[in-house]
Structure formats: C-alpha cells, structure tokens
Amino acid sequence: xxTEGKPPLPVSRREAARQISLDFELLFRxxxxxxxxxxxxxxxxxxxxxxxxxxASRCSxxxxxxxxxxxxFPETVEGPRATGAGSLKAALDRVLSTRxxxxxxxxxxxxxxxxxxxxxxxxxxxxxxLRALQxxxxxxxxxxxxxxxxxxxxxxxxxxxxxxxxxxxxxxxxFQRMKxxxxxxxxxxxxxxxxxxxxxxxxxxxxLLELARVGQQRLHRGRVDLTQLxxxxxxxxxxxxxxxxxxxxxxxxxxxxxDRDLVALALDYLIGNAWNYTATREEARxxxxxxxxxxxxxxxxxxxxxxxxMAKADRLFxxxxxxHEDGAVEAHGIGLxxxxxxxxxxxxxxxxxxxxxxxxxxHFTLNGAHNSR
Numbered sequence: 001x002x003t004e005g006k007p008p009l010p011v012s013r014r015e016a017a018r019q020i021s022l023d024f025e026l027l028f029r030x031x032x033x034x035x036x037x038x039x040x041x042x043x044x045x046x047x048x049x050x051x052x053x054x055x056a057s058r059c060s061x062x063x064x065x066x067x068x069x070x071x072x073f074p075e076t077v078e079g080p081r082a083t084g085a086g087s088l089k090a091a092l093d094r095v096l097s098t099r100x101x102x103x104x105x106x107x108x109x110x111x112x113x114x115x116x117x118x119x120x121x122x123x124x125x126x127x128x129x130l131r132a133l134q135x136x137x138x139x140x141x142x143x144x145x146x147x148x149x150x151x152x153x154x155x156x157x158x159x160x161x162x163x164x165x166x167x168x169x170x171x172x173x174x175f176q177r178m179k180x181x182x183x184x185x186x187x188x189x190x191x192x193x194x195x196x197x198x199x200x201x202x203x204x205x206x207x208l209l210e211l212a213r214v215g216q217q218r219l220h221r222g223r224v225d226l227t228q229l230x231x232x233x234x235x236x237x238x239x240x241x242x243x244x245x246x247x248x249x250x251x252x253x254x255x256x257x258x259d260r261d262l263v264a265l266a267l268d269y270l271i272g273n274a275w276n277y278t279a280t281r282e283e284a285r286x287x288x289x290x291x292x293x294x295x296x297x298x299x300x301x302x303x304x305x306x307x308x309x310m311a312k313a314d315r316l317f318x319x320x321x322x323x324h325e326d327g328a329v330e331a332h333g334i335g336l337x338x339x340x341x342x343x344x345x346x347x348x349x350x351x352x353x354x355x356x357x358x359x360x361x362x363h364f365t366l367n368g369a370h371n372s373r
Contacts, residue, residue, distance in 0.1 A: 030050075046072065096115070099115055161201065214262060214338050222257070224256045226255060246286060248286050269336065300363045303361075
C-alpha cells in the first residue's frame with residue numbers, strides 16, 4: 001500500500017543491478033533479429049537466444065540453452081558451408097582469436113577488456129538450413145510413428161490369425177482320429193492338403209511376427225563372427241533336407257561390429273533364399289564371402305540357382321512380393337524384407353544382381369563391418 005507523502009523505500013545496488021539485467025534480457029529476447037549469445041570458448045555453448053531465433057529455428061529455449069552450438073546443430077559443421085574460410089565455425093574461431101566483429105558475429109568485452117560473450121546473428125542461409133533440418137526430423141518422426149503402427153498392426157493380425165488356424169487344425173486331427181482307416185483316399189488327400197496349407201499359414205504368421213520384431217528390437221553391437229554364423233545356417237538348412245547335395249563355400253574370418261542375433265537372422269534368410277532357389281540344380285553351390293570397396297566391407301551370398309529378371313529387382317525386398325509366381329520356389333516373400341530392415345538398422349545397404357537361369361548374388365554392408373585378416 002502506497003501512502004502519500006512518504007518517500008519510496010531505497011533499492012540496494014544489487015537489486016538495481018538485477019533489475020537492469022532482467023530488463024536487458026527482456027530487450028534481447030524481444031529483439032527482432034535472429035540472435036544467439038555464445039560462450040567465448042571453443043565449444044561455443046549457447047547462453048541465450050532471442051525469441052525470433054527460436055521461432056525461426058523451431059527450437060525451444062530449454063532444448064538449446066546450455067549446450068554447445070555445434071552439438072545442437074551439427075549440420076552447420078558438416079553442411080555445404082562447413083569447410084574453408086567462409087564456414088561458421090571458422091568465423092567464430094576468427095572472432096574469438098582476433099576479438100574483431102564480422103558481419104554475423106560480435107565480441108562483447110567487459111570494462112577490463114576481457115571477452116565475455118559472442119553475439120551471433122543468423123543469416124537467411126543458416127535459417128533455411130535449420131528449417132530444412134527440422135522438417136526432415138519431423139518427417140522422420142512421422143515415418144517412425146507410422147512404422148510402429150504398422151508393426152503393431154502386423155503383430156496383432158498375426159496373433160489373431162493363430163487362434164482360428166489352431167482350431168481348424170484341431171478339427172482336422174479330430175476328424176482323422178474319429179474316422180481313421182474308414183476315410184476314403186480322396187478325403188485323406190484333401191485333409192492332408194488342408195494340414196499343409198495350415199502349416200504354410202503358420203509359417204507366414206511367424207514371418208510377420210519376425211518382421212515386426214526386427215523393426216523394434218534394440219541393437220546390441222559387438223564383434224560378430226559371420227563365418228561361424230554362416231556355417232551354422234548352412235548346417236541347419238542341410239539337416240532339413242539331407243537328400244540334397246549343396247556345396248557351401250564360406251570365406252574365413254568374416255567379421256562385423258553388429259548385433260549378433262539380427263545378423264544371424266539375416267544370414268539365415270539369405271542362405272535359405274539361396275537354398276530354395278537352387279532346389280532344381282543337381283550341383284547346387286552357395287558362396288558366402290566379402291570384398292572391400294573403397295574401404296567398406298561388402299558381404300555377399302551368391303548361388304547358381306534360378307536367378308530372376310533384374311527388371312523386377314525393385315520388388316525384391318517388398319513384403320509378400322515373389323519373383324517367381326509359378327510356384328517354382330516355396331517362399332512367403334517376408335525373408336528378404338526382414339534382411340533389408342536388419343541391414344538398414346545397422347546403417348548399411350542391401351542389393352542384388354541376377355541373371356535368369358544363372359543364379360543371383362545378394363550384397364550387403366554393415367556399418368562397422370570389416371574383414372580383419
């Protein structure tokens with residue numbers, strides 16, 4: 001309550017200085033320019049940002065203040081202006097060493113002539129880059145959300161399919177036990193076909209669940225012996241059909257820094273694909289090896305099977321797509337989609353080359369893969 005005739009209470013110097021500091025901070029934040037206050041050391045930690053900068057960059061103050069500038073915006077170091085005398089980092093380093101302002105960066109000195117702050121004003125090109133990065137991040141976030149929804153749908157659908165499939169299989173088995181030897185040959189063959197189709201559906205459900213799992217499973221990277229994993233997969237496929245004669249040529253010392261379980265699954269799918277596509281060959285061969293291209297290890301699984309038309313190569317890694325619609329190969333069209341997802345999660349790429357009737361070769365890279373010997 002203010003009483004007339006009495007002087008206002010005295011304000012201490014500390015309180016006055018604090019009020020002035022708050023006023024200057026409000027003035028800085030409301031400035032129409034795109035401004036940042038940076039710490040004058042090589043890390044260039046962000047100490048403050050104008051509201052205009054935050055609106056233009058679509059960042060929150062809490063998300064960037066207190067963090068090094070080039071950690072928050074790494075693309076400003078790696079982008080098109082990252083090298084040479086005209087780069088932003090070079091400009092900040094120059095102002096830091098010379099204490100002379102340039103067109104975008106201003107040093108702030110205290111009364112003793114010591115450098116206290118750097119004021120950075122963003123130009124149109126920098127803002128355009130930051131907006132593009134934000135749009136990219138938004139698109140990636142939306143894509144991740146869409147993928148998660150699709151994977152959840154695939155899991156739910158696969159699980160919902162199991163119950164009626166098991167019920168049908170149970171009815172078939174019960175009918176066979178009840179009728180036993182009295183079943184006519186035609187009925188027995190029909191029931192066998194029903195059981196076979198149910199087994200195929202069960203395999204499709206398992207593959208759908210696998211596809212959803214590999215998209216969400218957390219990566220646990222470590223040193224992985226791909227040679228050992230390939231030999232295990234080859235032995236398992238050989239044990240399934242011991243009557244087949246398939247020669248496996250597996251290069252020694254194949255190694256990668258990767259998730260062992262996921263890479264084992266990818267190799268199993270690729271070797272299984274080669275196994276299926278060589279079913280008509282009397283002398284089937286499957287080769288697993290690696291070669292180095294520009295310092296990058298490129299692994300491959302090559303076979304001498306049916307091959308495929310390269311005009312259809314864009315369908316290879318699409319779920320439920322089949323390269324041979326005539327039933328020549330028993331496949332569900334899920335395995336290669338799983339391979340692609342696993343490879344991409346490791347930061348690698350997968351592609352294939354083939355000639356109809358002469359075989360195919362699947363190549364893939366894994367970020368961190370190498371052939372150590």
